[in-house]
Amino acid sequence: MKTTKTIVIVGNGVAAWRINAELEKKFIDSKIIRIGSEAFSPKCSYRTTSINCLRGVQKGISPLGDLMYDSHMEFEEFFNKEAPGGVNEGHEWQLWSDAGGNSDKWERRYSRWEELDEVEGIKFSTPMKAIKSKAYLIDPYEYYQWHKAQFKNTEHLNDFVIEVNRKEDKFEVKTQNSNTLIADKLILCAGYMSQDFLSLVDDEKVKDYLNRSKPVRGTYLETDFEFGNKSFSLAIESKHLIYRSSDKKLLIGSTSENNNSCQLPMTDEALGIYDFINSHLKDFNLPAKDKWRVKHGIRFKGAKRTPWWGSVSEDCYGVFGLYKNAFSFSIRASKEICKFID
Numbered sequence: 001m002k003t004t005k006t007i008v009i010v011g012n013g014v015a016a017w018r019i020n021a022e023l024e025k026k027f028i029d030s031k032i033i034r035i036g037s038e039a040f041s042p043k044c045s046y047r048t049t050s051i052n053c054l055r056g057v058q059k060g061i062s063p064l065g066d067l068m069y070d071s072h073m074e075f076e077e078f079f080n081k082e083a084p085g086g087v088n089e090g091h092e093w094q095l096w097s098d099a100g101g102n103s104d105k106w107e108r109r110y111s112r113w114e115e116l117d118e119v120e121g122i123k124f125s126t127p128m129k130a131i132k133s134k135a136y137l138i139d140p141y142e143y144y145q146w147h148k149a150q151f152k153n154t155e156h157l158n159d160f161v162i163e164v165n166r167k168e169d170k171f172e173v174k175t176q177n178s179n180t181l182i183a184d185k186l187i188l189c190a191g192y193m194s195q196d197f198l199s200l201v202d203d204e205k206v207k208d209y210l211n212r213s214k215p216v217r218g219t220y221l222e223t224d225f226e227f228g229n230k231s232f233s234l235a236i237e238s239k240h241l242i243y244r245s246s247d248k249k250l251l252i253g254s255t256s257e258n259n260n261s262c263q264l265p266m267t268d269e270a271l272g273i274y275d276f277i278n279s280h281l282k283d284f285n286l287p288a289k290d291k292w293r294v295k296h297g298i299r300f301k302g303a304k305r306t307p308w309w310g311s312v313s314e315d316c317y318g319v320f321g322l323y324k325n326a327f328s329f330s331i332r333a334s335k336e337i338c339k340f341i342d
Helices: 014-026 063-082 104-109 140-148 191-200 204-212 267-279 323-340
Strands: 006-010 031-035 051-053 087-096 114-119 122-138 154-157 161-167 170-175 180-183 185-188 214-224 232-236 239-244 249-253 293-301 308-313 316-320
Touching (some): 051 323, 063 122, 122 232, 185 191, 191 293, 204 308, 214 267, 239 267
Parallel strands (some): 087 232
Antiparallel strands (some): 170 180
16 A cells, blocks of 8 residues: 655645644644645635525535535534634624515525514614524634644645646646645645646546536625624625624625636625615714725635535545535535545
8 A cells, every 4th residue: 555645735725724634633644735825826715704604504405405504513513622713603693674675585594583673783774684593703814823833744835836747656746936746645625726627637527517617706895893792794685794803803795706716806896785784774883985905705616506525536636616615614525535545
């Protein structure tokens, strides 16, 4: 049996962090190299409103719903057991106003709502249908720092992979900064750039999945704001006002555009969401528009919104399409990927 001496992870988002953490538990004598460049491929994990909430998802409705539910429960178990940094335990309020039009679909999803004119100390301009759910609101920077502090056998290269070749039973990985690495195992966590590695995929079904997956760009607003010690999200129809107590951040978002990997933010559209949120509030002064930072990221949406992870060819593995559930899916994906690797 071949000895696993060097494992290379392509990518530096939340899937890569979690796989890195699981690999360190299993391969204590191996070297792990994680490659990711903010200049060439900025990770979406740093550019997301990062809320982990079930939002009415129940078991027994669909396979994707079952996966979302089970993954959320696994994240909750992980939170209770390991107390990762950056995770704020709080609530999300699903809200719907008469101005939103027909609410039948919303009411089927959230059947036990009540009509309220205020939540979390914030008054509404008109009463809204409301239901409260448990949520985890994540500061991704602190979440990464917590992971990073635990890595003992890992080297992170601030670099960008430009070529991968098979060399007998190993992989030759070349980078933008002229590094050449030899890996026994290769794990792809490349987000919306995953399709660039199709040549490494043997399974035709996985190739088809990747070809039908798509990048989705999104923009949101962020500002420094002090509003107490309770973290929460107000989901007014499909728009969010989010407060994270750990880093005292207020967020508004977000836009979404399919089949687009442009890194230019949709500032006007994000400011339109600011106006939408503001119109539903009463006696709550949002900071002026010029006080907000514009944040922008590219998610990778799997075919039929479904994630995929597993072996793509001998000694090569991939995690694709985690999309809006990356912080929960990554817990399960990382454990299952590490079971495949020997």
